Amino acid sequence: MFHTLETRAAAAIGARIKDLYQIETPVLTEQPKQSGFGEIAVPAAFALARELKKAPRIIAAEIAKGLEIEGIGAIEIAGNGYLNLRFDRAYYAAALLDPPAAPRARQEKIIVEHTNINPNKAAHIGHLRNAILGDTLVRMMRAAGLNVEVQNYIDNTGVQVADVAAAFLHLEKKSPAEVRSLIAQTRFDYLCWDVYARISQYYEENADAKKWRAETLHAIEAGRGAEAEIAHLVSDAIVHAHLATMYRLGIEYDVLPRESEILHLQFWATAFELLKQRGAIYLETEGKNQGCWVMPGSAFRDAEAGEEDGKVIVRSNGTVTYVGKDIAYQLWKFGLLGKDFYYRKWHTYPDGHQVWASTDEPGGEAPHFGGGSRVYNVIDSRQSYLQDVVTAGLRALGYQEQAANSVHFSYEMVALSPRTCVELGVELSEEDKRRPYVEVSGRKGLGVKADDLIDKLIEKALEEVTSRHAAEPEASRRRVAERIAAGALRYFMLKYTRNSVIAFDFGEALSFEGETGPYVQYAAVRARNILRKLEERGERLPDFRAALSRQAMQRQLANEDCWQLLLAASKRDAAIEGAIQSGEPAHVARYAFQLAQAFSNFYHEFPVLSESNAEKRTFLLWMTDYFRAQLERTLSVLGIEVPEYM
RNA sequence: GGGGACGUAGCUCAGUUGGAUAGAGCGGUCGCCUCCUAAGCGACAGGCCGGCGGUUCAAAUCCGCCCGUCCCUACCA
Numbered sequence: 001m002f003h004t005l006e007t008r009a010a011a012a013i014g015a016r017i018k019d020l021y022q023i024e025t026p027v028l029t030e031q032p033k034q035s036g037f038g039e040i041a042v043p044a045a046f047a048l049a050r051e052l053k054k055a056p057r058i059i060a061a062e063i064a065k066g067l068e069i070e071g072i073g074a075i076e077i078a079g080n081g082y083l084n085l086r087f088d089r090a091y092y093a094a095a096l097l098d099p100p101a102a103p104r105a106r107q108e109k110i111i112v113e114h115t116n117i118n119p120n121k122a123a124h125i126g127h128l129r130n131a132i133l134g135d136t137l138v139r140m141m142r143a144a145g146l147n148v149e150v151q152n153y154i155d156n157t158g159v160q161v162a163d164v165a166a167a168f169l170h171l172e173k174k175s176p177a178e179v180r181s182l183i184a185q186t187r188f189d190y191l192c193w194d195v196y197a198r199i200s201q202y203y204e205e206n207a208d209a210k211k212w213r214a215e216t217l218h219a220i221e222a223g224r225g226a227e228a229e230i231a232h233l234v235s236d237a238i239v240h241a242h243l244a245t246m247y248r249l250g251i252e253y254d255v256l257p258r259e260s261e262i263l264h265l266q267f268w269a270t271a272f273e274l275l276k277q278r279g280a281i282y283l284e285t286e287g288k289n290q291g292c293w294v295m296p297g298s299a300f301r302d303a304e305a306g307e308e309d310g311k312v313i314v315r316s317n318g319t320v321t322y323v324g325k326d327i328a329y330q331l332w333k334f335g336l337l338g339k340d341f342y343y344r345k346w347h348t349y350p351d352g353h354q355v356w357a358s359t360d361e362p363g364g365e366a367p368h369f370g371g372g373s374r375v376y377n378v379i380d381s382r383q384s385y386l387q388d389v390v391t392a393g394l395r396a397l398g399y400q401e402q403a404a405n406s407v408h409f410s411y412e413m414v415a416l417s418p419r420t421c422v423e424l425g426v427e428l429s430e431e432d433k434r435r436p437y438v439e440v441s442g443r444k445g446l447g448v449k450a451d452d453l454i455d456k457l458i459e460k461a462l463e464e465v466t467s468r469h470a471a472e473p474e475a476s477r478r479r480v481a482e483r484i485a486a487g488a489l490r491y492f493m494l495k496y497t498r499n500s501v502i503a504f505d506f507g508e509a510l511s512f513e514g515e516t517g518p519y520v521q522y523a524a525v526r527a528r529n530i531l532r533k534l535e536e537r538g539e540r541l542p543d544f545r546a547a548l549s550r551q552a553m554q555r556q557l558a559n560e561d562c563w564q565l566l567l568a569a570s571k572r573d574a575a576i577e578g579a580i581q582s583g584e585p586a587h588v589a590r591y592a593f594q595l596a597q598a599f600s601n602f603y604h605e606f607p608v609l610s611e612s613n614a615e616k617r618t619f620l621l622w623m624t625d626y627f628r629a630q631l632e633r634t635l636s637v638l639g640i641e642v643p644e645y646m
Numbered sequence: 647g648g649g650g651a652c653g654u655a656g657c658u659c660a661g662u663u664g665g666a667u668a669g670a671g672c673g674g675u676c677g678c679c680u681c682c683u684a685a686g687c688g689a690c691a692g693g694c695c696g697g698c699g700g701u702u703c704a705a706a707u708c709c710g711c712c713c714g715u716c717c718c719u720a721c722c723a
Contacts, residue, residue, distance in 0.1 A: 515659090590660070
């Protein structure tokens with residue numbers, strides 16, 4: 001409703017300005033610094049002052065004179081020329097009594113690719129940031145009525161998988177059958193974590209062993225031999241492990257496009273032809289890139305950079321780089337490749353949602369994937385260079401619109417605080433100890449595994465729950481602890497804006513107080529508790545629309561505190577809309593925290609159930625129920641569930 | 647060398663397209679559970695918004711230079 005009034009006021013003032021001065025200008029609105037100034041501030045007069053050569057205050061007065069806007073109670077001129085708008089409180093509250101309108105559904109498809117973890121070891125905290133950001137972006141857009149498809153790209157034929165396959169074969173001396181039984185009998189993603197670190201170190205000490213990598217990659221591509229078999233076993237098992245890890249945080253996918261099919265279905269060959277035909281890449285005949293197909297640097301860098309190197313797309317031995325495959329994949333996402341995958345069912349989530357994986361074998365019914373009009377690639381900022389190359393590929397092929405609709409949804413890495421490294425038993429150099437953070441390294445096995453962190457959070461949450469609710473059955477306490485843990489973790493990853501490096505610290509991640517997920521959950525639980533207590537006393541929630549007249553709302557909302565609280569609670573949709581605009585999930589997290597703070601204030605200031613004035617009590621019950629609904633609706637966009645109790 | 651990000655309270659971070667007195671959490675000090683759960687609430691302390699210059703009625707925000715930290719700059723992904 002806030003958003004509606006905001007839009008309406010901006011439009012009305014814009015029309016007014018056009019009438020008065022024949023100037024068409026978008027009218028910006030902002031929030032007054034002080035609540036006493038009203039609900040919306042419009043600084044439009046300042047921009048007009050120069051053009052009209054008049055004092056802003058005079059312009060503001062001209063605009064305001066006789067202007068009436070539905071739902072706006074008063075328009076005031078303040079400061080050097082602000083227009084401050086005050087809502088008609090009763091009008092506003094009456095509008096909030098109506099159930100929220102369903103967001104207008106739009107059919108054009110938006111594709112979000114996230115998670116995208118190499119399937120060769122357990123997921124770590126850096127992967128969690130990616131998946132949580134991506135999943136929250138999806139939830140934000142779906143809440144706004146957009147049609148979103150979630151893709152998780154599986155690089156199951158890449159170097160990292162090859163390394164682990166080679167390690168099992170050559171270092172661990174395991175047959176495919178033995179790997180199969182390891183998968184069945186061990187914590188396989190954790191085992192691979194160590195195996196990958198081991199072979200990475202082995203490669204460093206035995207340079208000639210690196211031929212295993214090339215051999216294995218070759219075998220995988222040909223689909224033959226023990227190497228290929230182990231590689232498939234490893235990547236499939238790890239993908240299942242990753243999906244299970246992410247599901248603990250409520251993260252689901254629609255489709256898993258896999259690199260093996262990009263290879264087998266000749267996606268690259270098709271893209272290669274296109275790129276050659278349209279001159280997007282050229283065969284280098286001299287210099288260090290001789291014999292390679294190269295995209296010129298001018299395609300993806302500023303012209304000023306000039307003589308910079310191009311990017312190799314096809315190596316001199318004829319194999320395609322990762323970026324090349326990524327260009328083919330990006331073309332497919334936009335439906336520009338002229339080819340499609342086949343699909344098979346990969347996994348059915350407990351809630352019934354089906355996730356599909358690509359396959360090269362025709363057959364069976366499957367939904368239609370890909371063919372989006374806008375694509376978000378959630379990938380960390382270190383890969384912005386490669387993402388620029390992918391987008392440049394689209395542009396070079398003449399797909400300007402799709403290039404413009406390719407969004408690299410970038411974010412900074414999750415590193416480890418020096419203190420956390422010490423806690424993990426990692427030896428740090430004197431230099432590293434002075435650094436603000438230490439980078440995670442899969443090759444060194446340095447990092448915090450996602451499932452370990454989640455387990456740790458659950459354990460701590462369970463202690464807290466048990467200390468408060470010892471009488472509840474263990475299974476129930478555990479379920480509550482799991483929700484608190486997931487809420488804490490998701491909020492922790494979302495509270496930072498995207499371009500802030502997170503120096504992961506156990507102390508901060510394990511906190512349940514202050515600006516955290518559990519704080520917001522606690523507010524929602526308390527709101528529910530008031531309503532539950534009401535029922536326990538044999539009462540029911542009144543029909544608020546019948547019980548609260550305009551006059552009653554007018555009386556109750558004359559209380560400034562009540563009005564400010566209601567206003568804060570009503571801004572949920574505006575907050576989400578703003579977060580989509582700015583591409584910043586952290587803004588939703590921040591709003592959730594502010595909403596919870598507002599409710600906590602309400603909770604302390606107004607004892608709802610013991611209120612003796614009947615009208616006020618009904619009003620407070622309505623406020624409670626409204627807060628509850630808004631808290632739940634906001635938390636669900638963050639992917640955070642409300643525990644039964646806390 | 648080139649490209650990019652960042653520098654705001656002791657610590658971790660917000661700060662909308664330049665706008666009214668720069669905010670939050672943690673940590674610190676002091677209060678508040680006979681009352682819908684204290685994972686909560688209130689109060690206090692804490693700032694040359696890295697530095698210098700410029701643009702403007704107005705700069706933490708835009709521009710230039712400098713200092714500092716980090717990332718990228720592969721025929722790895």
